[in-house]
Amino acid sequence: MTLADSVNSPPEEHLRQHLTEIIELLDKQKLEEAIVNQQEMPHHDLVETLMLKRHQVALKQKLDGLHSADIAYILESLPVDQRLALWNLVESDLDGQILLDVSDAVRETLISSMDKSELLSATEQLDTDEIADLAPDLPEDVMQELLQNLNDQSRQRLQSVLAFEEDSVASLMDFGMVTIRADTTLGVVLRYLRQRGELPEHTDKLFVVDENNVLKGVLSLKRLVTNNAEQSVASVMAHDVVYFRLDDDAEEAARAFERYDLLSAPVVDELHQLQGRLGIDAIVDLIRRKSDEERLAEAGLREDEDIFSSVWKSAQNRWVWLGINLVTAFASTRVIGLFEDTIIKIVALASLMPIVAGIGGNTGNQTSILIVRSLALGLISASNIRRLIIKEIAIGLLNGIVWGSVLGLLAYWLYSSIDLGMVMAGATLLNLLVAALTGLMIPLIRHRMGLDPAIGTSVLLTAMTDGMGFFIFLGLAKLFLDTPH
Amino acid sequence: MTLADSVNSPPEEHLRQHLTEIIELLDKQKLEEAIVNQQEMPHHDLVETLMLKRHQVALKQKLDGLHSADIAYILESLPVDQRLALWNLVESDLDGQILLDVSDAVRETLISSMDKSELLSATEQLDTDEIADLAPDLPEDVMQELLQNLNDQSRQRLQSVLAFEEDSVASLMDFGMVTIRADTTLGVVLRYLRQRGELPEHTDKLFVVDENNVLKGVLSLKRLVTNNAEQSVASVMAHDVVYFRLDDDAEEAARAFERYDLLSAPVVDELHQLQGRLGIDAIVDLIRRKSDEERLAEAGLREDEDIFSSVWKSAQNRWVWLGINLVTAFASTRVIGLFEDTIIKIVALASLMPIVAGIGGNTGNQTSILIVRSLALGLISASNIRRLIIKEIAIGLLNGIVWGSVLGLLAYWLYSSIDLGMVMAGATLLNLLVAALTGLMIPLIRHRMGLDPAIGTSVLLTAMTDGMGFFIFLGLAKLFLDTPH
Numbered sequence: 026m027t028l029a030d031s032v033n034s035p036p037e038e039h040l041r042q043h044l045t046e047i048i049e050l051l052d053k054q055k056l057e058e059a060i061v062n063q064q065e066m067p068h069h070d071l072v073e074t075l076m077l078k079r080h081q082v083a084l085k086q087k088l089d090g091l092h093s094a095d096i097a098y099i100l101e102s103l104p105v106d107q108r109l110a111l112w113n114l115v116e117s118d119l120d121g122q123i124l125l126d127v128s129d130a131v132r133e134t135l136i137s138s139m140d141k142s143e144l145l146s147a148t149e150q151l152d153t154d155e156i157a158d159l160a161p162d163l164p165e166d167v168m169q170e171l172l173q174n175l176n177d178q179s180r181q182r183l184q185s186v187l188a189f190e191e192d193s194v195a196s197l198m199d200f201g202m203v204t205i206r207a208d209t210t211l212g213v214v215l216r217y218l219r220q221r222g223e224l225p226e227h228t229d230k231l232f233v234v235d236e237n238n239v240l241k242g243v244l245s246l247k248r249l250v251t252n253n254a255e256q257s258v259a260s261v262m263a264h265d266v267v268y269f270r271l272d273d274d275a276e277e278a279a280r281a282f283e284r285y286d287l288l289s290a291p292v293v294d295e296l297h298q299l300q301g302r303l304g305i306d307a308i309v310d311l312i313r314r315k316s317d318e319e320r321l322a323e324a325g326l327r328e329d330e331d332i333f334s335s336v337w338k339s340a341q342n343r344w345v346w347l348g349i350n351l352v353t354a355f356a357s358t359r360v361i362g363l364f365e366d367t368i369i370k371i372v373a374l375a376s377l378m379p380i381v382a383g384i385g386g387n388t389g390n391q392t393s394i395l396i397v398r399s400l401a402l403g404l405i406s407a408s409n410i411r412r413l414i415i416k417e418i419a420i421g422l423l424n425g426i427v428w429g430s431v432l433g434l435l436a437y438w439l440y441s442s443i444d445l446g447m448v449m450a451g452a453t454l455l456n457l458l459v460a461a462l463t464g465l466m467i468p469l470i471r472h473r474m475g476l477d478p479a480i481g482t483s484v485l486l487t488a489m490t491d492g493m494g495f496f497i498f499l500g501l502a503k504l505f506l507d508t509p510h
Numbered sequence: 511m512t513l514a515d516s517v518n519s520p521p522e523e524h525l526r527q528h529l530t531e532i533i534e535l536l537d538k539q540k541l542e543e544a545i546v547n548q549q550e551m552p553h554h555d556l557v558e559t560l561m562l563k564r565h566q567v568a569l570k571q572k573l574d575g576l577h578s579a580d581i582a583y584i585l586e587s588l589p590v591d592q593r594l595a596l597w598n599l600v601e602s603d604l605d606g607q608i609l610l611d612v613s614d615a616v617r618e619t620l621i622s623s624m625d626k627s628e629l630l631s632a633t634e635q636l637d638t639d640e641i642a643d644l645a646p647d648l649p650e651d652v653m654q655e656l657l658q659n660l661n662d663q664s665r666q667r668l669q670s671v672l673a674f675e676e677d678s679v680a681s682l683m684d685f686g687m688v689t690i691r692a693d694t695t696l697g698v699v700l701r702y703l704r705q706r707g708e709l710p711e712h713t714d715k716l717f718v719v720d721e722n723n724v725l726k727g728v729l730s731l732k733r734l735v736t737n738n739a740e741q742s743v744a745s746v747m748a749h750d751v752v753y754f755r756l757d758d759d760a761e762e763a764a765r766a767f768e769r770y771d772l773l774s775a776p777v778v779d780e781l782h783q784l785q786g787r788l789g790i791d792a793i794v795d796l797i798r799r800k801s802d803e804e805r806l807a808e809a810g811l812r813e814d815e816d817i818f819s820s821v822w823k824s825a826q827n828r829w830v831w832l833g834i835n836l837v838t839a840f841a842s843t844r845v846i847g848l849f850e851d852t853i854i855k856i857v858a859l860a861s862l863m864p865i866v867a868g869i870g871g872n873t874g875n876q877t878s879i880l881i882v883r884s885l886a887l888g889l890i891s892a893s894n895i896r897r898l899i900i901k902e903i904a905i906g907l908l909n910g911i912v913w914g915s916v917l918g919l920l921a922y923w924l925y926s927s928i929d930l931g932m933v934m935a936g937a938t939l940l941n942l943l944v945a946a947l948t949g950l951m952i953p954l955i956r957h958r959m960g961l962d963p964a965i966g967t968s969v970l971l972t973a974m975t976d977g978m979g980f981f982i983f984l985g986l987a988k989l990f991l992d993t994p995h
C-alpha cells in the first residue's frame with residue numbers, strides 16, 4: 026500500500042476491490058450495448074451512446090489511478106472478451122509496460138488484438154532489453170520495422186541479445202548501466218551524476234571501466250555517499266567483484282545472486298569488456314518462472330495456461346502428457362495380463378496389487394524429489410554420490426521391512442491366509458527397493474546426460490514402480506500360492 | 511566469479527573444485543589418524559602429529575579464502591562426520607554467518623556439535639533480525655543468556671520480532687535502516703552519511719521520518735546523488751511509497767515486491783511509526799523457501815532433508831505421508847473387493863481398471879495444479895469463478911470423449927469385445943468428469959477454509975479418482991457385462 030492511499034487495507038485486498046468494480050462497470054456497459062442493439066430505434070441512439078460513454082469514462086478514470094503492474098494483474102483476471110474491452114481503454118503509453126508485466130499466455134491474447142501500428146507505438150517506449158523479452162511474441166513484420174527504427178547501438182544490442190540462448194545471462198541482462206573511470210574523484214562523479222539527472226532503474230552501483238570498456242571494478246552508491254568527495258574512484262571502488270559472462274547459465278547466476286546477496290552485477294564478454302548489467306529484478310522473475318515451469322511440467326502441462334483461454338487450447342496443452350501416461354500405464358498393466366490365470370484362482374490379488382504398486386510410486390517419488398532438489402542446489406558431486414546411494418538403499422530396505430510387515434499383516438487379516446500375507450510382505454519389500462533405486466537413478470542419469478532431471482522423472486518412475494510392482498507381486502503369488510492341482 | 515580470481519571457470523565449477531580438494535584433505539587426515547591409532551608406537555607420535563597438523567593447516571588455508579556462503583555450501587555437501595571435522599576448523603568469527611546460510615536441516619547438525627559458549631560467541635556477532643532467524647534452532651539456555659547480553663533496544667526488537675508469526679512481514683524484516691528528517695538539505699544528508707561511514711547492507715534508500723518516528727517518505731540514494739546539494743529532502747523524496755505493516759502476510763509482500771520491482775520497503779506499525787525494513791534478499795529467500803516447501807510437501811516430505819542425515823531420521827521424515835497414502839490406497843482398493851465375483855468372470859477387468867484410475871489421477875492433478883497456482887497469484891475471485899468451473903468441466907468432457915474413445919478402442923482391440931470397449935469408454939468419460947470436479951473443488955474448498963490449497967490436495971485427489979475409477983468401471987462392468995447365466 027502506498028502512503029498516497031488513504032484506505033487502510035492490505036495491498037492485495039485493495040487490488041481485488043479494483044477488479045470487482047471494473048468487472049461491474051464492464052458488465053453494465055455490455056448490458057447497455059445489448060439494449061442498444063436490440064432496440065434499433067434511431068431517436069434513442071444519442072441517449073444510449075451517452076450512457077455507454079459514461080461507463081467508459083468511469084472505467085478510464087479507474088485505470089488512470091493504477092500502476093501498470095496492477096492493470097496487468099486485472100487483465101489476467103478477466104475473461105478474454107472483458108479483457109480485450111478493457112485493454113482498448115488503457116492509455117497507450119502504458120501498453121508496452123503492461124505487455125511486459127502480463128504472463129506469456131495472456132500476452133498472446135493482447136498482442137493478437139493489436140494491429141501493427143499499435144504494436145510499434147507500444148514497443149517504441151521500451152528499453153532494448155525489454156523489447157528482447159517481447160520479441161518471441163511479436164509478429165515478424167513488426168520486429169523488422171522495430172529493428173529499422175532503432176538507432177545503431179540499440180539495434181546491435183538487441184540483435185546480440187537475441188542471438189543468445191533463452192537461459193543465458195545475456196538474455197536476462199539489461200543495459201541500464203552507468204560507467205565511470207577509475208582516475209576521477211568521487212566529487213567529479215557526483216557532479217557528473219547531478220548533470221545526468223535520472224539514473225536507470227535499480228541502479229545500486231556504477232561500473233568502473235578503462236578506455237577500452239574493460240571492467241575494472243564497481244563503485245556502489247553506498248560507498249559514493251559515505252566517502253569524501255576528494256577521494257579517487259580507484260581508492261574507494263571494490264575490485265573483488267562478482268561478475269558474469271554473456272553465455273553463463275542464468276540459473277547458476279541466480280544461485281550466485283542468492284549466495285552472495287547481490288542486487289546487480291556486471292556482465293562482460295570474453296575480452297572482459299562490459300556488455301550489460303544483471304539486476305535482481307530479472308533474477309526474481311527467473312526464480313519464479315523456473316519454479317512455476319517445473320511444477321507445471323511435473324503435472325504434465327506443457328506451458329502456463331491463461332485461465333480463460335479456450336477449452337480447445339487448454340486441452341491441447343494437457344494432451345501430450347496424458348498420451349504419454351496412457352502409453353506407460355498401458356505397458357505396465359500388460360504385466361497383469363500375463364497372470365490372469367493366477368488372478369482367477371486368487372481374486373484377492375486384484376484388490377491388493379494396486380497397493381503394492383502405489384506405495385512403490387510414493388516412496389520412489391520422495392527419493393527422486395530429494396535427488397532433483399540436491400542436484401539443482403549443486404550438492405551432489407562425484408565425491409559424495411556413493412554415500413548417498415547407500416543411504417537411499419538403506420532407507421528403501423528399512424521402509425520395505427516396516428511397510429512390508431504392515432501390508433503383510435493387513436493381507437493376512439483380510440483374507441486369513443498366511444501365505445498371501447507373506448507374498449504381500451515380500452512383494453512390498455522388493456518393490457520399495459526397486460522404487461528407491463529408480464527414484465535415485467532416473468534423475469542422476471538424466472542429469473549425467475545433460476537433461477533436466479525434474480522433467481519426465483515422475484512418468485518414468487511411476488511406469489517402473491507400477492510395472493515392477495505388478496510383476497513382483499503377481500509373480501510371487503504365482504510361484505508360492507498358485508499350486509497346481 | 512570475481513575479478514580477484516584468475517581462474518576462468520564459472521562460479522559453480524570453481525566451488526565444486528574447492529569441495530573436491532577439501533574432501534581429499536579430510537580423507538588423508540582421517541587415514542593418518544587411523545594409522546596413528548593402530549600403531550600406538552610412542553616414538554612415532556611426534557612425526558604423525560606433525561603430518562596431521564600439516565593437513566589441518568592446508569584445510570585452514572583453503573577455508574580462509576572462501577566466502578561464508580561458499581563454506582556453507584561445502585558443509586551442506588559433506589557427510590556428517592566430515593562436516594563436523596571441517597566445522598571445527600572454520601574461523602569462529604564466521605560461525606554466525608554460516609549458521610544463517612546453511613539449510614535448516616544442516617544447521618541442526620552444526621548447532622548440536624557446539625557448546626553454549628561457542629554458540630554465544632557465534633551469535634553475538636549477528637544483527638538482531640539474524641538472531642531472530644536462528645532463534646527456533648537455539649537451545650533455551652543460550653537464548654536466555656543471549657537476551658540478557660543484548661542492549662535494551664536490541665532485546666526489545668528481538669522480542670517483538672519473535673512475537674510475530676513466522677510468515678508475517680515482521681519476521682522477515684531487518685533493522686538496517688537509516689532515517690533522516692524532511693527539513694534538511696541533501697548536502698546535510700551527504701555530510702551526515704560521510705560522518706557515519708558504513709551503511710547497512712543493501713541500503714538503497716533512506717527513510718524520512720518526523721520527530722515521532724512517523725514515516726513521511728523515502729529518499730533513494732539515486733535521487734540523493736542526482737539532485738543538487740541545496741535542495742531540501744522534502745522536495746526530492748518520494749511521498750508515494752509502498753510500505754508494509756508488521757502483521758502483513760509475507761507472501762503478499764513478496765508479490766508486491768515482484769509487482770512493483772522493489773529493492774526494499776519500510777515496515778510500520780499501526781501508528782505509522784517506522785519499525786523496520788523489508789529487503790529484497792529476505793524476499794528472495796522467502797520465494798525460494800516457499801516453492802521448495804510446496805514441492806517437498808507435494809511429494810510427502812514433512813520438511814527439508816539434510817542429504818546426509820541418518821537413515822532413521824530420513825525415514826521418519828517420509829513416514830507420515832506413506833502412512834496416509836496407505837490408508838487412502840487401502841480404502842480405494844476395498845472397492846475392488848466388492849466386485850470380486852465379476853472379476854473372476856471377466857478377468858480382463860483386472861488389467862484395465864488401473865488405467866481408468868490412473869488417467870483420472872493425471873487429469874485431476876493437472877486441473878488442481880492450475881487452480882492452486884491461480885489461487886496463489888490471486889487470480890481467482892468471486893467474479894470469475896463460475897466461468898472457470900464451466901471451463902474445467904468442458905475440458906473434462908472433451909478429454910473424456912477423446913480419451914474414452916481411445917481407451918474403448920484399445921479394450922476392444924485387446925479383448926475383441928464391443929461391450930467391454932463400451933464399458934471402458936463410458937467409465938473413462940465419467941471418471942475424467944469426477945477428476946475435473948475434484949481437481950477443481952478440493953483446492954477451492956481448502957482455500958475457502960483458510961487452508962493451504964497446495965498441501966494434501968494430491969492425496970485427496972488420488973484417493974478420489976482411484977476409488978471412483980474402480981467403482982465406476984467395475985460397477986458398469988457388473989451392470990452390462992456380468993449377465994446372469
